[in-house]
Amino acid sequence: MGEVVRYTYRLRPGATAQRALIAEWDRCRFLWNEAVHQQKLGGKPSFSKLSRLLTEARARNTWLRTGSQVAQQQMLRTYGQSLNHSFAVKGRGRPGYKARKTTKPSVEYTTRGFRLIDGRLALAKGVTIPVVWSRELPSLPTSVRIYRDNLGHWYASFVVRREIERVPEAAGAIGVDWGVATTATTTDPEFDLPYRGHRRRCVAEVAKAQRKMARRRRPKGKAQSKGYLLAKRQAAAIRKKAARQNLHEARVWARRVVDRHQLIAVEDFKPSVLSKTTMARKSADAAVGTAKRELVERGRRAGRKVVMVRPAYTTMTCSNCFARAKQQLELAERTFRCHACGHSDNRDRNAARVILAVAERGHTSVDDVRHVQPSSGSVAGAVRAGNPTASGNR
Ligand SMILES: [Zn+2]
Incomplete structure (x- = not known):
């Protein structure tokens, strides 16, 4: 069991690896644009039509065959998904061409397309990339997306399965x-x-x-x-x-x-x-x-x-007696002073206590609490003890 999550790490590809990644991206982009072109000519291509496109394009084009079939398959799968999505959402434009200048490189590999060897990310044709392991992977990844951001930094985003963490009991x-x-x-x-x-x-x-x-x-x-x-x-x-x-x-x-x-x-x-x-x-x-x-x-x-x-009135309400101030506190005023019970506290600390008191009484807003109890100093104990019947009887 467990949950499926993404773990993302910075990559430090050398010049050769960067060139290889860009070339991979170019090939994937070419296929994407082919698919867009076909869609414009003949309507919505099915998944089987897309995989035929891949087979035929690779048969025709030696340049495509130098690239990873896994990455190219994945690119067309993504295209198919985003196309389906565009049909499902009304008024949504179809996925468009990806120009070299305006799109950021991003390629995806499933398990057959990559391996982790000695802490490096290994792709086909001997391309290996050092990974900055900022935290440990919880399990072997099932796929990875490699992308470059607008600063020119490269990242690997792994899909992994993670055990749901057991957190100690707390009271x-x-x-x-x-x-x-x-x-x-x-x-x-x-x-x-x-x-x-x-x-x-x-x-x-x-x-x-x-x-x-x-x-x-x-x-x-x-x-x-x-x-x-x-x-x-x-x-x-x-x-x-x-x-x-x-x-x-x-x-x-x-x-x-x-x-x-x-x-x-x-x-x-x-x-x-x-x-x-x-x-x-x-x-x-x-x-x-x-x-x-x-x-x-x-x-x-x-x-x-x-x-x-809800944040309404949390800064205007006394955490000791739940009386509400007549006016909002000025932002510069850092101390809350209660006109009803004389309680005084740091403004934000008081708000935090009001928020907790509201939740302890099973509510989600200050107003809900006020409706079940009058605002007088005498109910302070009831609020603090979290005893609803006591406040109802007063
Ligand atoms: Zn008060």
Whole structure:
């Protein structure tokens, strides 16, 4: 049993291997374009028609025969799938030609087309590529997709079967509030996820690269200069690096949180609502998005109870007595003070506690909790003890 997932690694192909990969891609692309051409002439080709296309093209064309049949088969299979998909979804355009200049190389091999030898990825004709094994493969892969990104980096994405991880039993409960200054503030400071400086530095670096781009930009219709393209690549590289660091930190953090808590109450933060403002804000939101996804996925996989709590009123409600403030707190105001019970707490910590209290009572929004209990200092104990009957009787 287990689950089927993708594990992706950076590749370090030498010049020869890169040439071989590009040539493989060219051949696959040729077949794809042939299939597109036939579709334009004679309607939707079936899978058997596509495999005939492959046999005939290889018989005719010695250049095609120098390439891997597995990769070419796979390319046409992908074409067939994307064509079927285009017919299934109304208003969807048919898959089009792949031009050399505008498409990024990507080839796929099934088990017959590749092997792993001494930590290297071995393809046909003695082409071997060093792999950066950033983590261990959980099992022998059944297929691999090799591709190059917009920065010119090569990757191998393996399809593997993975055992569903057994996570130790845990009894704890945690509430998580998302934010800009601190990515995740939780009910327990030990599990907070700080927003790291290197990302802030990255924002400054991206801004610098973008200013460079603006200076070097040529008017519409004219080809962009080398300097412009270089600055554009720099900006993309910095963003990518920050995203990778984000993901790594989010994974480590999510594992720590999930290992120790059975109930995980998460503010259901929707970034698109908040952030159309500054770049710093956007990157902080991206960090939240990554951390939230990692936490929720990992928590569910481990069989934890993950409760998504609507963000409305979480920062305006007292975690001690559930009284709601009359006004939204100013963003600069970092301390929550309750007018009803006098409780005072760090603003985000209070929100995390409200989120947890809502989930502990079996609800998903602050309003649901308020409907079953009046907001007075006397019910504080009921909320904290998670005892619904007590609050109902008051
Ligand atoms: Zn209060």
